[in-house]
Amino acid sequence: MTLNTEGDTHVVVTRRFAAPPEAVYRAHTEPHLIQKWLLGPDGWIMPVCISEARPNGKIRYEWTNGKGGGFYLTGEYLELEPYSRIVHVERMHLPNPTPDNHVETRFDQDGGGTLMTLRMTLPDAETRARMLATGMEHGMEASYVRLESTMLG
């Protein structure tokens, strides 16, 4: 897995999977599959998962830790190209909504597996910083990897 910030407003995540793009795409769009893995830290579950995988289709994920802690995410699908590309927007409710995070997810055939490239675009650097600091957004917070290496190297 790689995680990088790009420019002032992007966060890019890549990950390889030992399954064809169709399977990885389905695991990103079908609620009964999403609920099994998109959970973040151990102990969290997703009791509500709405994923209407069509243009303008709704997204709503609700997480709880079973101890009174919880938050939710809403969004809309913009473009879907089975089984290679998904474009959607999402926002966390904490409980006030965060600015929209525009996300493009690509699934490219990589031998017998899949290379996934997830590219987030935030409205501005400040929002990206807030997102990273808040530390939610289904465990998708990336990092100032480049900065870290600069600072700690």
Added chain:
Amino acid sequence: MPNLDAAFSALSDPTRRAILARLALGETTVMELAEPFEMSQPAVSRHLKVLENAGLIVRRVEGAKHPCRLAKAGVEAIDEWLAMLREALARNYDRLDQILADMKPENGKV
């Protein structure tokens, strides 16, 4: 205890990130920082104030100079936080690996 929210907010500015990168090389005075960034000393001082309030740098008084350096605790706190987030994300994808492995027989039927 560094304030992570303030720290990330401070890091959202490219000039402040560059200042931190410079400080990673060693203690520096405001005057020395102002030169490469082609900024006025008051402008640099404003950025330093933000970094100081976020717990990312510390400054000491040495006569009229105020040399500043990276605050180890602040930098380490951010590093730990990011490691935790990266781990949460990695766990998500490890779980997904398992889901995909379980889907294989299903694919065979299709």
